[in-house]
Structure formats: structure tokens, C-alpha cells
Amino acid sequence: MKWVTVGIVLMLVSALVLPALAADEERYGYITVKDVTVTFEKADAVVTMNYTIDDGIGFLVLLIGKSDLKQKALDILNFNDTKVQHLDLDRIEVRVHNAANDYGQGSYWFPAHRFGVVVPSLTVVTPQGIKHFENVSEFSDGLGYFA
Structure with missing residues (x-):
């Protein structure tokens, strides 16, 4: 009887907690993402969140410094070879070296990419134009562009 009670309590708690966790897919720790803009400059990208x-x-x-904020923001963006250009309490801007593959003659390919959270509004800027996406956690198909 005791195990049945414990099982029922655990099911009730999970029924209350799981929807709350799912509702905050754009959160990572104490950070809630509003939007991300990726601007391509040849093979590099400037990413603003x-x-x-x-x-x-x-x-x-x-009081204690921005190192934890910086690390969490970089974890959310999930890019390699980054250099933080700006960081404050509501925005980070990083330059990603070789974010795209250079195929020569001004042809570039940005491969599939997964963010650490669901991004409510993603804007991708290439020399050919601007694309908007909503509620995405990954850029699954990649993107080709010319610069």
C-alpha cells in the first residue's frame, strides 16, 4: 500500500512539474532568450543574442563578475571558435570564425546548427537577404549563400 501511495504522489508531482518545464524551452539557467540574429560576413558570422x-x-x-553569464550565453549559442565582442546584462555579441564552409569563388555553406534552447525569433542575414524563423532550436537544413 505504501508503494502505491508513493507511486501516485510521484505521478502527480511529475504531472505538475513537466508542463512547467516544457513551457520554458527558451530558458537556460537564469537566462531567457528573446531573439538571435546571425549575420554572415564571408565565412565568419556575427551572432547577437x-x-x-x-x-x-x-x-x-x-557583484561577482560576468564569467558565468558569458559561459551560459555561449552554451546557448553553441558555436565553436568564438570571440565575445560585447556582453552585458541583456545582450551578447560574438564573432564566430569560420562558421561557414568556404567553397571558393564567393560561395559559402553554413551547415546545420543546434542551439542550446528554443530560440523564439531567429533572424539570418546573408548578402542575398534576410530570413526569419520562429521557435527554432536548430537550423537543420543549413544555408548556402554568396558573398
């Missing part, structure tokens, strides 16, 4: 942080965390970040 706007976000909010939980109330009270801003003071702690200012």
Missing part, C-alpha cells in the same frame, strides 16, 4: 535574466541575478552578476 538578446535575452533577459531573472530578477535579482543582475546584481549578483555585477
Whole structure:
């Protein structure tokens, strides 16, 4: 009888907790992503992410430093070979070296990419134009462009 009660309690708790976790797919720790813009410059990309942080965390970040904020933001973006150009309490901008493959003669291919969270609004800027995506966690098909 005791195990049945424990099982029922666990099912009720999971029924309450799982929807709350699923509702915050754009969160990573104390960061909630608002939007991401990826601007391609030949093989490199400049990636800007706007976000909010939980109330009270801003003071702690200012007090103890931005290293944890920086690492969490980079984990969300999930790019290799990055250089942070700007970081504050609501925005990070990074340059990603060789984000795209260079096929010569101004032809580039940005391969599939997965972000660490669901991005509510993704804007991709190439020399050919601007593309908008909503509620994406990955750029699954990749993107070809000329520069």
C-alpha cells in the first residue's frame, strides 16, 4: 500500500512539474532568450543574442563578475571558435570564425546548427537577404549563400 501511495504522489508531482518545464524551452539557467540574429560576413558570422535574466541575478552578476553569464550565453549559442565582442546584462555579441564552409569563388555553406534552447525569433542575414524563423532550436537544413 505504501508503494502505491508513493507511486501516485510521484505521478502527480511529475504531472505538475513537466508542463512547467516544457513551457520554458527558451530558458537556460537564469537566462531567457528573446531573439538571435546571425549575420554572415564571408565565412565568419556575427551572432547577437538578446535575452533577459531573472530578477535579482543582475546584481549578483555585477557583484561577482560576468564569467558565468558569458559561459551560459555561449552554451546557448553553441558555436565553436568564438570571440565575445560585447556582453552585458541583456545582450551578447560574438564573432564566430569560420562558421561557414568556404567553397571558393564567393560561395559559402553554413551547415546545420543546434542551439542550446528554443530560440523564439531567429533572424539570418546573408548578402542575398534576410530570413526569419520562429521557435527554432536548430537550423537543420543549413544555408548556402554568396558573398
